[in-house]
Amino acid sequence: MELEAMTRYTSPVNPAVFPHLTVVLLAIGMFFTAWFFVYPLLFTDLHFLIRKVLVNFSLKRCLYICILDSLSLRYEVTSTKYTRDLYKELLISLVASLFMGFGVLFLLLWVGIYV
Amino acid sequence: MWSGGAAIFVLVSCVFCASARADGLVNEDVKRTLDLSSHLAKITAEIQLANHGAARVNSLTLALEAELAPHLAFIGTVFSHVLKPFPSHITQAEQQLVVFQGNHYLYSPYPTRSQTTRVRLASKTVESYTKLGNPTKSEESIEYGPFKDVPPFSQDDMKIHYENNTPFLTISSITRTIEVSHWGNIAVEETIDLRHTGAYLKGPFSRYDYQRQSDSGISSVKSFKTILPASAQDVYYRDEIGNISTSHLQVLDDSVEVEIRPRFPLFGGWKTHYIIGYNLPSYEYLYNLGDQYALKMRLVDHIYDDQVIDQLTVKLILPEGARNIHVDTPYPISRSQDELHYTYLDTFGRPVLVATKNNLVEQHIQDVVVHYNFNKILMLQEPLLVVGAFYILFFTVIIYVRLDFSITKDPAAEVRMKVASITEQVLTLVNKRLGLYRHMDEVVNRYKQSRDTGALNSGRKTLEAEHRTLTNDITALQTRLKAEGSDLAEKVGEIQKLDSQLKDLVCRSCQEAERLVAGKVKKDAYIESDKTLSGKRQELVSRIDNLLDAL
Numbered sequence: 285m286e287l288e289a290m291t292r293y294t295s296p297v298n299p300a301v302f303p304h305l306t307v308v309l310l311a312i313g314m315f316f317t318a319w320f321f322v323y324p325l326l327f328t329d330l331h332f333l334i335r336k337v338l339v340n341f342s343l344k345r346c347l348y349i350c351i352l353d354s355l356s357l358r359y360e361v362t363s364t365k366y367t368r369d370l371y372k373e374l375l376i377s378l379v380a381s382l383f384m385g386f387g388v389l390f391l392l393l394w395v396g397i398y399v
Numbered sequence: 400m401w402s403g404g405a406a407i408f409v410l411v412s413c414v415f416c417a418s419a420r421a422d423g424l425v426n427e428d429v430k431r432t433l434d435l436s437s438h439l440a441k442i443t444a445e446i447q448l449a450n451h452g453a454a455r456v457n458s459l460t461l462a463l464e465a466e467l468a469p470h471l472a473f474i475g476t477v478f479s480h481v482l483k484p485f486p487s488h489i490t491q492a493e494q495q496l497v498v499f500q501g502n503h504y505l506y507s508p509y510p511t512r513s514q515t516t517r518v519r520l521a522s523k524t525v526e527s528y529t530k531l532g533n534p535t536k537s538e539e540s541i542e543y544g545p546f547k548d549v550p551p552f553s554q555d556d557m558k559i560h561y562e563n564n565t566p567f568l569t570i571s572s573i574t575r576t577i578e579v580s581h582w583g584n585i586a587v588e589e590t591i592d593l594r595h596t597g598a599y600l601k602g603p604f605s606r607y608d609y610q611r612q613s614d615s616g617i618s619s620v621k622s623f624k625t626i627l628p629a630s631a632q633d634v635y636y637r638d639e640i641g642n643i644s645t646s647h648l649q650v651l652d653d654s655v656e657v658e659i660r661p662r663f664p665l666f667g668g669w670k671t672h673y674i675i676g677y678n679l680p681s682y683e684y685l686y687n688l689g690d691q692y693a694l695k696m697r698l699v700d701h702i703y704d705d706q707v708i709d710q711l712t713v714k715l716i717l718p719e720g721a722r723n724i725h726v727d728t729p730y731p732i733s734r735s736q737d738e739l740h741y742t743y744l745d746t747f748g749r750p751v752l753v754a755t756k757n758n759l760v761e762q763h764i765q766d767v768v769v770h771y772n773f774n775k776i777l778m779l780q781e782p783l784l785v786v787g788a789f790y791i792l793f794f795t796v797i798i799y800v801r802l803d804f805s806i807t808k809d810p811a812a813e814v815r816m817k818v819a820s821i822t823e824q825v826l827t828l829v830n831k832r833l834g835l836y837r838h839m840d841e842v843v844n845r846y847k848q849s850r851d852t853g854a855l856n857s858g859r860k861t862l863e864a865e866h867r868t869l870t871n872d873i874t875a876l877q878t879r880l881k882a883e884g885s886d887l888a889e890k891v892g893e894i895q896k897l898d899s900q901l902k903d904l905v906c907r908s909c910q911e912a913e914r915l916v917a918g919k920v921k922k923d924a925y926i927e928s929d930k931t932l933s934g935k936r937q938e939l940v941s942r943i944d945n946l947l948d949a950l
Contacts, residue, residue: 292687293581295583320793381790388789389782
């Protein structure tokens with residue numbers, strides 16, 4: 285309990301690193317969030333709307349197909365689609381919320397709200 | 400300051416009684432200095448003691464006059480609020496005169512052989528002063544003495560009426576909040592109520608006179624300097640209206656100086672209220688060993704020179720989950736009940752230590768040490784709260800999308816979804832096929848340069864094989880589309896037809912290249928035929944593209 289025996293306390297994360305951590309974590313988190321939001325909305329009217337808009341803005345079709353292809357990954361419309369998607373959606377949302385959560389914490393610390 | 404003759408260990412205690420002590424201690428020589436140059440009365444005494452008794456003495460008793468005792472702020476000694484403004488009300492143009500009532504002699508339980516008293520004043524102007532023993536008056540000081548053989552507990556009223564225009568500021572109350580965060584920051588915020596306790600202002604306040612004449616309102620307070628710790632950052636100075644911009648910050652090597660100018664100058668009886676706050680890095684004040692932490696911070700900090708605080712409240716906010724809190728103070732303070740403070744990302748509240756004290760001066764700026772235990776894992780609770788919040792949001796979306804509130808089943812939407820997914824796949828396959836043709840072109844070009852028939856044949860074989868699989872897939876999808884009753888099936892059929900034509904053209908260009916290499920056809924003719932073939936191919940490709948767009 286003696287003060288002399290103690291060492292100075294340093295934060296677990298160096299405060300100089302807060303900005304970089306914030307940007308990286310939030311970027312990854314937002315990417316996963318966007319990916320997550322594609323799934324439940326896939327093949328709904330909203331999805332078609334977005335497609336029409338994109339195609340009408342003459343996005344290069346190959347590029348567009350490429351992106352959609354990578355994201356939908358052979359989405360099969362079968363009767364068991366709901367269960368298979370649930371696990372995938374839960375997993376993606378977990379990862380997204382993890383990254384977003386930590387990103388928001390470091391954002392708060394960077395701004396000066398030392399929680 | 401104190402020198403002992405025979406005393407070994409000096410224990411200081413205040414005594415109010417008037418009984419004589421029979422220790423045998425005698426003050427041989429006393430030099431008393433009363434510093435009345437500010438709004439506080441500081442008394443310093445140099446005493447030479449001698450032990451004329453038989454026994455060993457190991458404690459010394461200091462005595463205080465009964466009238467002055469409530470004003471004692473610090474044993475050194477500093478008295479607050481003893482200089483009374485006289486006259487009590489002055490106009491803006493007048494000087495401020497104050498009266499000090501004290502003792503000519505040292506109020507001591509022991510007899511004094513010889514003593515002198517020197518009084519330092521704030522200015523040269525003295526209205527009146529008591530003349531005991533023919534005192535000498537020099538520039539800014541009066542010297543009384545030497546007085547010989549003064550009995551113990553002797554009192555002789557001293558009254559000095561002189562001019563004192565130094566700032567008579569008093570902090571009527573200050574609340575100092577210190578918030579400790581284990582992420583590396585300590586936030587300090589002080590809410591200060593400031594009063595001018597000099598002579599009250601009589602009559603109006605003329606801003607014009609104040610600015611034009613240099614000696615107008617000479618005893619008023621325009622600004623003062625607050626000295627903050629050296630590593631203070633993000634300093635803010637505000638009140639209920641908002642930020643007060645009439646301030647200057649100067650970062651020096653060993654401190655940070657804030658020159659504070661309130662929104663209006665303070666005359667006698669006027670008061671102001673403001674909030675000043677800053678951040679400190681935690682590594683300068685927080686120490687730890689494993690789970691044990693110790694915070695070493697000043698109980699009260701410098702606000703202005705010769706400060707007087709009537710009432711201090713210190714609130715120390717420790718992180719959530721701090722236990723076994725133990726406080727070491729340099730001087731006695733009264734602790735109130737521990738509170739709980741709820742702020743960002745808190746679940747069960749942060750413990751707050753509350754302490755109060757009255758009548759503090761500059762000499763009370765000393766460190767207090769707070770020991771507590773804190774489990775480092777608890778820091779993780781904060782990010783996990785945010786993660787949980789986000790997860791709940793996503794989970795709600797997952798559930799919401801799976802909810803079906805339609806009263807009747809909408810077959811059209813279902814079919815549309817299915818058709819769309821099939822179209823998606825058709826698109827990918829067709830593009831893959833087009834890619835095949837491009838690949839074939841590359842093979843042909845390479846063949847033209849390398850004349851390697853083997854490579855050409857293998858390329859052609861792969862083309863055939865893959866083309867067959869793709870075409871079969873597309874036909875399968877086409878049948879499914881027809882099953883859904885979509886008109887897109889026809890479009891797919893058209894694409895198939897165009898595609899077969901395209902394939903023919905590709906094969907023909909391949910054959911032409913072979914013939915060129917074999918020498919059966921001349922170069923010019925080959926180039927021409929190649930051009931026509933590619934033209935036709937382009938046409939077909941664009942038509943396929945258009946059809947795909949329409950899907």
